[in-house]
Amino acid sequence: MDCRVKLWEVYNERRCVRTYYGHRQAVRDISFNNLGTQFLSAAYDRYIKLWDTETGECISRFTSRKIPYCAKFHPDEEKQHLFVAGTSDKKIICWDVRSGEIVQEYDRHLGAVNSITFVDENRRFVTTSDDKDIPVDMKYIADPTMHSMPAVMLSPNQKWLACQSMDNKIVIFSALNRFKMNRKKTFSGHMVAGYACTLDFSPDMSYLMSGDADGKCYIWDWKTTKLYKKWKAHDSVCIGVLWHPHESSKVVTAxxxxxxxFWD
Structure with a gap:
């Protein structure tokens, strides 16, 4: 919210390694490239900036004159020069960082785009929006009972999409073929209505974790969907959660x- 991006050390002294200055309003989203040498920051000042992680230099900046709500590098190694961004004017824009030019635009939503998730071995991507539809390469998941889903996480085995629904549930879709909702798997008990609380899978896919509006962190058993553990993590909204990719007993909350x- 202070317009800055901070890089923290997880081990040793757990210090702030570097602070990146350049945005004039709050930063909404961050995406690293595969090597971690560069990252994108999307902010309410209507700019997406490309940074050198090591030096802190702002390499270039991009704008469509609308607020970028999310930005993500293309995961394929040979396409790391491309990134996609979802904006407040309902569009998904693909930029080439080498030329700084827009190479493609997608205009399929009726509301601001909240999230972008690559699926199907990175051949396609899924977007969610305030309009409650989920387009996947021009195919739509649309259900009159669906609520807005501002946060989405792809499972480690690439088979499932966990979506934070604004009716205080986490709903699960297949990430393969027809993207059907798995009505047997719904996770509930937390309060997230009105907040884009993120969620994450444990590396071995045994558990699913989410923050909530009351500052709690919730962990469910993936197979049974039963609540495994919850605790008071913050004095205000627990907006972000992240599982340590190598040490499965450790998680981070924001x-x-x-x-x-940093919890053990």
């Missing part, structure tokens, strides 16, 4: 109280 917490 709260609106301005704190990042």
């Amino acid at each position: 709260g609106w109280d301005g704190l990042l917490k």
Whole structure:
């Protein structure tokens, strides 16, 4: 919210390694390239900036004159020069960082684009929006009972999409072929209505984790969908959660109280 991006050390002293200055309004989203040498930051000042992680230099900036709500590098190694961004004017825009030019636009939503997730071995991507539809390469998942889903996470085995639904549930879609909702798998008990609380899978896919509006962190058993554990993580909204990719007992939470917490 202070317009800055901070890089933290997880081990040793857990210090702030570098601060990146350049945005004039709050930063909404960040996406690293595969090597971690560069990252994108999308902010409410209507700019997406490309940074050198090591030096802190802003390499280039991109704008469509609308607020970018999310930005993501193309995951394929040979396409790392491309990134896609979802904007407040309902569009998904693909930029080439080498030329700085827009190479493609998608205009299929009726509301602001909240998230972008690559699926199907990166051949396609899924977007969610306030309009409650989920287009996948021009095919739509649309259900009158669906709520807005501002946060989405692809499972480690690439088979499932976990979507944070604004009716205080996490709903699961198949990430293969027809993208059908798995009505046997719904995770509930937390309060997220009105907040884009992120979610994450444990590396072995045994558990699913989410923050909530009351500052709690929830962990469910993936197979049974039963609540495994919950605790008070923050004094305000627990907006972000992340599982350590190598040490499965450790997680990070981010709260609106301005704190990042590393849990074991």
